[in-house]
Amino acid sequence: MGLARVLPILRWLPDYGRGALASDLLAAVIVTLMLVPQALAYALLAGLPPEVGLYASMLPLLLYALFGTSATLAVGPVAVASLMTASALSGIAAPGSAEYVAAALVLAALSGLVLVAMGLLRLGFLANFLSHPVISGFVTASGILIAASQLRHLLGVEASGHNLLEMGAALIAGLEHVHFTTLATGLAVWAYLVGSRRYLAGGFARLGLSQGAAALLAKAAPVSAVIVTTLLAWGLGFGERGVALVGEVPSGLPTLAMPSVDPALWSTLAPAAVLISLVGFVESVSVAQTLAAKRRQRIDPNQELIALGLANLGAGTSGGSPVSGGFSRSVVNFEAGAATPLAGAFTALGIAVATLALTAPLAFLPKATLAATIIVAVGTLIDLPAIKRTWAYSRSDGAAMLATLALTLLHGVESGILAGVGLSLALHLYRTSRPHSAVVGRVPGSEHFRNVRRHAVETDERLAILRIDESLYFANARYLEDTVMALAARQPGLRHVVLACQAVNVIDASALESLEAINARLRDAAIALHLAEVKGPVMDRLAHTDFCRALTGRVYLSTYDAWRALHDERATETSPAACGGAGLAGGEASRAPAAGPEPITGTALAVGRFRTHRGDYP
Amino acid sequence: MGLARVLPILRWLPDYGRGALASDLLAAVIVTLMLVPQALAYALLAGLPPEVGLYASMLPLLLYALFGTSATLAVGPVAVASLMTASALSGIAAPGSAEYVAAALVLAALSGLVLVAMGLLRLGFLANFLSHPVISGFVTASGILIAASQLRHLLGVEASGHNLLEMGAALIAGLEHVHFTTLATGLAVWAYLVGSRRYLAGGFARLGLSQGAAALLAKAAPVSAVIVTTLLAWGLGFGERGVALVGEVPSGLPTLAMPSVDPALWSTLAPAAVLISLVGFVESVSVAQTLAAKRRQRIDPNQELIALGLANLGAGTSGGSPVSGGFSRSVVNFEAGAATPLAGAFTALGIAVATLALTAPLAFLPKATLAATIIVAVGTLIDLPAIKRTWAYSRSDGAAMLATLALTLLHGVESGILAGVGLSLALHLYRTSRPHSAVVGRVPGSEHFRNVRRHAVETDERLAILRIDESLYFANARYLEDTVMALAARQPGLRHVVLACQAVNVIDASALESLEAINARLRDAAIALHLAEVKGPVMDRLAHTDFCRALTGRVYLSTYDAWRALHDERATETSPAACGGAGLAGGEASRAPAAGPEPITGTALAVGRFRTHRGDYP
Secondary structure (H helix, E strand, O other), X not given: OHHHHHOOHHHHHHHOOHHHHHHHHHHHHHHHHHHHHHHHHHHHHOOOOHHHHXXXXXXXXXXXXXXXXXXXXXEEOOHHHHHHHHHHHOOOOOOOOHHHHHHHHHHHHHHHHHHHHHHHOOOHHHHHHOOHHHHHHHHHHHHHHHHXXXXXXXXXXXXXXXXXHHHHHHHHHHHHHOOHXXXXXXXXXXXXXXXXXXXXXXXXXXXXXXXXXXXXXXXXXXXXXXXXXXXXXXXXXXXXXXXXXXXOOOOOOOOOOOOOOOHHHHHHHHHHHHHHHHHHHHHHHHHHHHHHHHOOOOOOHHHHHHHHHHHHHHHHHOOOOOOEEEHHHHHHHHHOOOOOOHHHHHHHHHHHHHHHXXXXXXXXXXXXXXXXXXXXXXXXXXXXXXXXXXXXXXXXXXXHHHHHHHHHHHOOHHHHHHHHHHHHHHHHHHHHOOOOEEEEEEOOOOOOEEEOOOOOOEOEOOEEEEEEOOOEOHHHHHHHHHHHHHHHHHOOOOOEEEEEOOOOOOEOHHHHHHHHHHHHHXXXXXXXXXXXXXXXXXXXXXXXXXXXXXXXXXXXXXXXXHHXXXXXXXXXXXXXXXXXXXXXXXXXXXXXXXXXXXXXXOHHHHOOOOOOOHHHOO | OHHHHHOOHHHHHHHOOHHHHHHHHHHHHHHHHHHHHHHHHHHHHOOOOHHHHHHOOOHHHHHHHHHOOOOOOEEEOOHHHHHHHHHHHOOOOOOOOHHHHHHHHHHHHHHHHHHHHHHHOOOHHHHHHOOHHHHHHHHHHHHHHHHHHHHHHHHOOOOOXXXXXXXXXXXXXXXXXXXXXXXXHHHHHHHHHHHHHHHHHHHHHHOOOOHHHHHHHHOOHHHHHHHHHHHHHHHHOOOOOOOOEOOOOOOOOOOOOOOOOOHHHHHHHHHHHHHHHHHHHHHHHHHHHHHHHHOOOOOOHHHHHHHHHHHHHHHHHOOOOOOEEEHHHHHHHHHOOXXXXXXHHHHHHHHHHHHHHHHHHHOXXXXXXXXXXXXXXXXXXXXXXXXXXXXXXXXXXXXHHHHHHHHHHHOOHHHHHHHHHHHHHHHHHHHHOOOOEXXXXXXXXXXXXXXXXXXOOEOEOOEEEEEEOOOEOHHHHHHHHHHHHHHHHHOOOOOEEEEEOOOOOOEXXXXXXXXXXXXXXXXXXXXXXXXXXXXXXXXXXXXXXXXXXHOOOOEEOOHHHHHHHHHOOOHHHOOOEOOOOOOXXXXXXXXXXXXXXXXXXXXXXXXXXXXXXHHHOO
16 A cells, blocks of 8 residues: 555556457547647747757656656646746757757756655645646737747747747747748648538547547547648748758657756756746646546645656656656547546657657658747647626736736746745735624624624613624734724724634734733723634643733633623623633633723733632632 | 924923923933033944934934923933944945044935835834834843943053954954953943942932932932043143044034935945834834833834934934934933933023033043943843743744844844844744634524534534634635645535634735635535635625635524534525625525535536625615
8 A cells, every 4th residue: 555655557557458448549649649749839939949849758657657646637848837947948059059959858857846845745735836827818918928939930030038028029020031942831720620620520420439439539630730731841842942841850760868967057948947837737636636536536736746746757758858747648648538537657668669660751740830830739728707707706806917927928937837826825814804804783682693783773872792704813803903092993892802712713922922912902901802702723722822821811711601600790790701712611710800890000910910820720 | 283293392391381391491400410421431342433323312302392392301322223233334435534524424324215215105114024023132132232242442552343253253362462451440430330320329319319319310320420430541641652532523513514425335234224123113112112101101103213214214314324313312311300302401501501511521431431332232132041031922023032032143143133024024924824713503402603623513514614703814824725625626526615703803905815715715615615704895895806706605693503504404495695795684684595405516516506785775
């Protein structure tokens, strides 16, 4: 069992049968047909030689099959990670140079280390820093940036930039040099791919294929575009006519090698590696969970961190760029019936065969074909209606999404996502900086208490009961101080404040400090502070604190108990629990007088009057 | 009223009387006596010429008197801000050089701009980023660093460094050059100050002074040390004997001048300015609130941001270093009876008089005297027991405090506080990444539901009711997905999941996305998702969303309603509220069959079966 936790493959391999093998092999064939052009295209997008994309589609897939917990997640080069790779490497070397490729391997290895470390330290929750609006805005902006960056390959011009403004300016400047054969090739492929998305599945179905099989086969349309344009380029001598081709791809499988260990390079790439890791992890887990749920399977997010991390380490040591789980390939893998992670391993074998067999013809593949493939593929990333939907649901979430989107487009991927994270944290702090609370009064004749602003309830000018509707922690603790002190300043006759804590699950050290400050300040104003309805675990912690010893008032089991003790004259009839052990104080009332109706004057109240010591109780 | 909001002085000046004037004048005299040596000492600590400390004690105090809301906060140079100033400027120029002083003014002006901007944009809540353990660890470490940094003046050696290790190494290396007259002066002053803290107030009291007056007068002990050692240095020719003296202080008041507007310098100093502003603001507001509460007064944190910001802008344009509210001087100001912020304005006048009259004698003041003053003063900052106390209360808060303390000591003030903020945010996310929730069952024969793990309750293998005890937002939304999907994977007969939302105050866009994912994934597994006890404001928001339209189940007013509908055979007797308007669905049961006991199979469930449209209701 211990080894199976580390190597999830051991859980299902013993039961692996012929049926699963057939399903996995079929899925692998279809995914391989999708992955060959995508691997080449995403390498182009990342500014890397085509073989880097192929290398990233072998060892990483094998490693994920060993360590991953999703049966259907298709790991490999993906669009967003490739864009982020291009952005991270842009300042380091010229795209395509040996130095640039070496840095890409370092980036993959670093991402792998980050992910494995997060998995071992169970830090998966850090992915929560990326709230949904931030991820959504970022992915939409990435899709737009990616499409814009590929226009130059469609137009056959030189143009680059790290944001939409730079790209636009470079493209406009390059318009006079548009290469028409390139443009014609690109537009034809684009039109074919868009058309095939709409009509190809239907066409296959009319030829007698089942709906599912037809839809799957239609996903392989880019392969046919690659084959046809490669043949055209070879037959018509596109290369001599000035069409940019993929060019010579080294034959053979990648060799294993340690990536460069240059501390300066590592520290330069570290922030980008963290961002690529987090974004890749969030997207992969989300796809994997959605697909797993369809079969009532589960994936283990912490194990996914380790599996994705090892996949990236594999990429970095076998000549590949950063990898993660791809959305479209995973869906195809699922629909093609992949039964186990072995489907991914078989895909890796398929890519290896392609790499060995196809390097000679691939030299003739026009880059415009790949660019058109990318542009069509990233269409699924762009979700503009989400902005309107999110804005309508919540202004602050909408603002975080828009800020991430705008900054990513106009300044770059890293500043975009960092600003989004910062803004959503700040908005979160803002939202939670005011804990929901309400001054409550007694529903006449009952034991119920309701908001004084909304209900006709009984109140007492010497007594304020504040119901706190949330846990208290550093983000909202100071506002509680303000709220209570405002109550005290507003109500001159106030003698008792009761905090009703039925909704408080946690009081952190900052909030404890605030409660101490509230207690001390109320004491200086000759007002006693009481608690009511404190939950067991919260009370257990409070019992050991100075706050509890210094508390000027009592801890009541219920708000009604507090009301009876502090409002009614019959104070001694109540049985308040004393601080130091909620519910322990059955006979407490006889030992110390309850904080009753007698006026409290001066700060003498503070010292010892209602003080209880833990030692008081058996 | 409008102008009084901007200029709080207009609220109380019309009623200003002779009694308040006398109180304010007395407080100003005592605070001036404290402030003269402190202003010189904190300038020394910041690596600045002595007059910078005096200049920071004039215009800023006048501006705070106009704009501040605390009657007793004593603004001016303080220990922690001076340490942070020294750290921020260390890489910019040689301490004491004209360039260094110019950068200090820029830092003050920048801090002022940051504070004013935060005040105008109501961003005071951002100070919540500094949780109490982080501030506490940081202040303790600052106190230790400050004391260590002053040892060199006591020993009369050259030694500097930005963390405890560097300082320690430099001091040990300098031990062979110890200057004994300097050391004797410093130790004598230190012993006198420590002794005066213990015994001077008692001595004055025995001379017939009242307890309070004696305690206040004892606070002026540093002034007598300054006078005596200055006279000694002048009479015995300390300067010729090699004792470091303050040296010539330019006579006269500061001149107003714009600080340098060098964009490179501004952007270098900006992060430090933000940190100094936040730390200064948090400390000032905490002192001001504590003192205000003692008189049942209130301070307005947003107005404090503006007042402290203008005070810092005043410092930056009148030759001063960054300022904030000082703890010890504010307490003395309060105890001496300061009635209005005019006490601060009178203190500014006192400092102006001192600056005009005392520059000649101050030239003979030994630096060792100031160093001893600082070392004794920062003793109040160091609170080592707080570490143990916080650790005992909460491991995670204790860890954040220790990390801040250790990093500040061993690496420097800026990395210390940034690491503390990062760690406490991460720990907060970790703590909140798992929303408190419990699977509940019915207390037999009642309408109450309790945790199945703690109580003997009725359950149903086709039905799981999950009570959520917190608001749902980006930090905990993904864990909810895991929790629900784990339930579904564990309970093969499951057909209905009910989320009981009585404690949910907010569902943010990330959590909404998670609910949509949960709904879709449960639908794929042929399980219906229902909600119960959704609060009014939360339901109002949900009603407009796609989630509500896609919800496979119903929204019930109470958990018991859900139980009756989904568990009992008499499903049609219940009256569930439909999504799109809680409580609107009185006659709904007749329009669509409730999600009753009939088995739900296949994904057909998802489409339309229990779908409701907003237009359905009048």
